[in-house]
Amino acid sequence: MSAEEGRALITGGTGQLGRELADAVPPGWCALAFGSAELDVTQAGAVADVLARVRPAVVINAAAYTAVDAAEAEPDRARAVNAEGAGNVAEACRRVGARMIQVSTDYVFDGAASRPYRPDDRPRPLGTYGRTKLAGEREVIRLLGDEAVILRTSWLYSRWGRNFVLTMLRLFEERDEVAVVQDQVGVPTWSRSLAEAIWVAASRPDVRGIHHWTDEGPTSWYDFAMAIQAEALELGMLRRQVPIRPLHTDQYPTAAQRPPYSVLDVTMTEAALRLPRRHWRVSLQHMLQDLARA
DSSP states (O other), X not given: OOGGGOEEEEESTTSHHHHHHHHTOXXXXXXXXEOTTTOOTTOHHHHHHHXXXXXXXXXXXXXXXXXXXXXXXXXHHHHXXXXXXXXXXXXXXXXXXXXXXXXXXXXXXXXXXXXXXXXXXXXXXXXXXXXXXXXXXXXXXXXXXXXXXXXXXXXXXXXXXXXHHHHHHXXXXXXXXXXXXXXXXXXXXXXXXXXXXXXXXXXXXXXXXXXXOXXXXXXXXHHHHHHHHHHHHHXXXXXXXXXXXXXXXXXXXXXXXXXXXOOBOOHHHHHHHTOOOOBHHHHHHHHHHHHHHO
16 A cells, blocks of 8 residues: 555544644545544554554554643653653554654753754753653654654644643633743644644655654744734634733743743755745634634
């Protein structure tokens, strides 16, 4: 079965990225999406059995433990999903001869850089979430080598699940003031943008190794929150405007330390995929329009 006419299997199919992947299946592909209740990636035998039965040409591993702060209290669970789970998927792919696309994160970096992080920059995660995602990358590479695709992204959001955009919309309705960190910089990425890039990569067997994909334009969490409120007010999704107070990271202590700068260099992947990127503000507008129509 050729990649162009292939069958894809999506893990984490009920998460925000998994749902976008299932909604964005391009012509020529048949995709089967499995949520954790149907396919728990921490169960090696179950993963092997499903892949042996489905015989996919490509497996997109979107299953992840993404609760950054909770991971500090549940490191074993985070490792089981993000590291061992990725290894289980990679081993099953190796057995059936499937390509694997492993979704990873900007949090594998420490944020000490003064320029966007390239795929070949040395990772140095600050917290359990980043460490377990990096361990997952390494398991995939150990088992599948450069044939696998590691695709790192940042600040993912969608109209489903738990994410910064949906949290801000809720807080704008519930509170008279919202405080947001202003000294952490990254790139918000709509899960649909990432899903589109993943499907292009799935259709291109020559794309392999470590890649980065985000929407375009760095910003801070504070400026992102300001944009969310402005766009939502424009669409009539909020009944009032509330003040947003900027905070420094040390004024908002969290269980997990976050990188102060986690912008990813997407140059290599843009060239490989020949896919234009949207500015994050444009993506935010499209996502909120979808949410308003839902």
